[in-house]
Each structure stands twice: as C-alpha cells, then as structure tokens.
Amino acid sequence: MTAILERPMTTGFDALLRTTEELDTPDGFKAELIRGKIVVSPWSSPFYKLQMRSLRLQLAAHVPEGHDADTIPFLFSFASSERAYGPDLHVADLAAFRGNARHVDGDALSLVAELTSVSTRDVDWQEKLEVYGRPVPVYLVLDMQAEEITAF
Template identity: 55%
Template sequence: MTVMAERPTTTGTEPDSFEGLLRTLDELDVPDGYAAEIIRGNIVVSPWSKGYYLDVMELVCEQLRQHVPEGHRVSYGPFLYVFPGVERAYGPDIHVAHRSASRSTGNELDGEALSLVAGLTSASTRDDDLTDKVVTYGKAGVPVYLLLDMQEEQATVFSMPSAKGYEARCTKPFGEKLPIPEPFGCVLDTTGFTAP
C-alpha cells in the first residue's frame, strides 16, 4: 500500500464483495496518522485532520449536546459507520447516533442509527465529502449532514433526506450562525471555526 501525504489512496486490492472490503479494512494495518474508509468500492486511506480541527469538533459537540434526540449521544472519534445498501463505510469526524449503535463487540456501527454526521473537509477528502457522502447520508435517511468546508471557510447543513440525497441545504460563512434543523432544532455559532 502506498500512502501519500495529501491524497487519499486505495489498497490496490479488489475484494469480491462489500463484506470482503469490510474484512480487508478490519485487517488493514493503517499507519499512525491515517484513517481508512470505504468509498465507491475502494478502501481509501487519508491523513488525519490538522490539530485545530479538534477545537472545531469540540465547539460543535458542545453546542449540539443539549439538543440531541433522546437516547442519542454526540461524539467524535474514529468509529466506522456502515451503509451496506450502498456499499459504503465512513468514519465521520462528529457523529450523533442512538446509544444502541455502540452496543456491539464489532467495530462496524449501523449507519441507520445516525441522526447527524458532521465532516470537516481536508484537501484529500473534500471532493468525497461534497459529493459521495452527501448522496449516501441522504439516501440512508440521516436527518442532518453538517459539512464544515475548512478550505472555503463555510458551513453547510443538509437536511430533508430522500431517495436522491438531501432536498434542502443552507450555507453560511464561518463566523455566522447556522440553523440546524430537526430533530435538533438549534442554531450553530460558527465563530472560532477558522484556522488560527
């Protein structure tokens, strides 16, 4: 496997099924500082986020925590959510899911348990965050997808999931307030989201 500093990379193997990709991903020895996901039939390895992204993730979690649906929890960290119907597996930066999703001894969590996902773009993941993940999360029925475009310094919230993806979106530049729709029904203050 070749790993490049600013580009996602695939393993170069072609397991015969989504389950085969999941097994390969589970056995993959990913180098420190890299994350792996399944995107469009490939295992994609990309570098972890920049340091200040942690501050942004904590600001988002702090603001959402008091608005999460009952029985759900907001968290960030490397957890893999699986969408077998579309053969995708993502490790979102921030995730709000029903607590029952984590009651497993495996490392593959049910993507249908998600009520919100948030992604912070990087140069290597931005295209997939803006395209493949928007469609996948929407088709899977995830109520809210929050995309923090760290390169353009703007936040977009996608809502009203449908068979085509999301039917609604709202974008604001960092520093402004962004409405987060139900089941959260709150406003996200994006002050402090820009690079130091």
C-alpha cells in the same frame, strides 16, 4: 498522504468491509471504504480539533434521547451503498455500539459532520452527500476552505 487499496468489486462489500475493519492502520490514520476502494488517510489535523469540539459541545444539549455527539473515530457502514466512513463528528444511537462488531450500522446516525480538507473536499461534497443523504437525517459540511457551513 492518502493510500488507496484497490480490489475488484467481485470480492463483495462484506469482504471489503471486513478487510477495512481489520487493517492495522498507523496511529492517526483511518481506513474508509469509498467507491469500492479502501482508502487510508490521516485523521483530521490538530487545527480541526477546536472546530470539532465547539460543534460537539453545541450539539450535545440537543441530541435525541439515547444518542450521543462525539468525535471519537468509528467506522459506520452503509451496506445499501457499499460504503463505510469514519465521520469527523457523529451523533448516533448509543444502542448501536453494543456488541463486538468492528463497525456501526449507518442507520444509527442522526447527524454527521465532515470538515473538508483540500484532499477530502470533493468526497465530502459529492460522494458522502449522496450516501449520507439517504439514511442520515442531518449532514453538515463544514467547508474549511470556503469558511462556510452547509446543512442537508
């Protein structure tokens, strides 16, 4: 199940981001800002845990100095694209997590991995590819339906 809260873009990215951050989502759900809409959807199913863990462990020894590979959910914002995502796996500069902000600047990311599902596949392949493709050096799409990994 995915719920979408639509608001006109006249409220502005900052207002939508603030609303996204402040949503009291049920346990196991995340809120993202996609195409000017707040989208609430479940975190990955338990089936994905082993794949995400395996990838995280393989990446851990190779992350840049001061960065960390993790699957803990955080909201990363991309102000220039007016988007905010909670990737399945991220490698990010730990310095970006200092302070009390409710989101992390997407520029802190050095790698993002998204595991597709039937409901997120199009967004992972199109929308997120376009947004991650600018500031994030490596974007991995683990296409769970096609059983393929693509690196950008």
